[in-house]
Amino acid sequence: MDTRDVLLVDAFTAEPMAGTPAGVVRDADGLSDDQLAAIAGELGASTTAFVCESDRADRRLRFFSPTAERDRSDHATVAAFAALFERGGLEAGEYEMETIGRTRDVEVKPDGTVWLEQGEARIETVSPEYDEVADALGIDAATLRDVGADLPMAVTDTGEPWLVVPVNYFEHLSRVDPDLPAVQDLCERVDAVGLYAFTFDTIGGEATLHGRGFAPSRGVTEDLVTGTAAGACGAYVRSEGALDNTVDQVVVEGGHFLDRPGTVRVDTDGLEAWVGGRAVTTMDGSMTVPDADEDDDIIEI
Known part of the structure; x- marks a missing residue:
């Protein structure tokens, strides 16, 4: 069993219970696709962002809905970078983010506002x-x-x-x-x-x-x-x-x-x-994730 910190973060708002909620897992390295999908399903947000290390960029983000992986999610990106900034995982500045098939530029302002390149x-x-x-x-x-x-x-x-x-x-x-x-x-x-x-x-x-x-x-x-x-x-x-x-x-x-x-x-x-x-965290907790070869349900603690 593995336990990971999980967040629910409301994006495009500075007030809780507003904007668009996203799940955020700040350290998703080592989790299988099935585990990522199960966490997203358990959190229940429209999209959960999983932050991983990257060889091509400063961070790699993977996005899962409760039913499938997605190639992008702007609100979940804002949520993830805002959560990393809030908890000291990164400083204000410019970053490259790897997603499926491309990299995108992200900028975090000193007030916590996250800017994301669309194209x-x-x-x-x-x-x-x-x-x-x-x-x-x-x-x-x-x-x-x-x-x-x-x-x-x-x-x-x-x-x-x-x-x-x-x-x-x-x-x-x-x-x-x-x-x-x-x-x-x-x-x-x-x-x-x-x-x-x-x-x-x-x-x-x-x-x-x-x-x-x-x-x-x-x-x-x-x-x-x-x-x-x-x-x-x-x-x-x-x-x-x-x-x-x-x-x-x-x-x-x-x-x-x-x-x-x-x-x-x-x-x-x-x-x-x-x-x-902007974004604001509304839930901060942990989730126990079964091993990749186990069929047990995920248990939220």
Whole structure:
């Protein structure tokens, strides 16, 4: 039997029980794939980040959902680096992170904010019928046409392709009641992983956008606070010239309709994007992991 320290860390927030939770195992060297998957399943977060040594970078991160390994997770990356910084595992500075198939740049600021490289922005305008998109979201088509005259719908990819859909006012975004099969069909036709509806009408005075993400192809009715979609949306509005020059960073708020409010900061010139955010640990404990050849259940202590 092996015992490992485990954490639950809420990413894209400085307040506990907000943002998007991730599991974090700060020392995962020596664990088998089955053990990693079992720990992720026991913790139950949408993603658990496992921190390992790397021959190619400063750290290697592996990401597991309760059911499968993932090639990336922005919120779990923020959670992992924030937890390492908080516990003295690394200092403020710039780092390289190895993931499946690539390395990515990460920067930790002295205040604990973690910035993560997403990548080059690929933006393609699409033209589904307003009535079809509105029906999929359960809102009036006029709420899309009103803003769509100046800001068309697009599939934007800074790491994952999202269908970004501008909505005129927060009041209408708050009324979204998605028809998930219709959302999935729409996303599949434009090769997007999900639909991200957003508005410039926000709750917080600092925020630039309020967004809500829906990814039924992944079994996600509504995402909490998603870095990949926020980064894609931030690059999109910057590239479309929808922001004036006084806006340095795009501040994307979300999660309010799931009682998990959070904020993603996006640094983008419209050609590439970085996302950043804070994180807070909500659970600190240990987990007993059966040997790789044992069939016993994992026991949390």
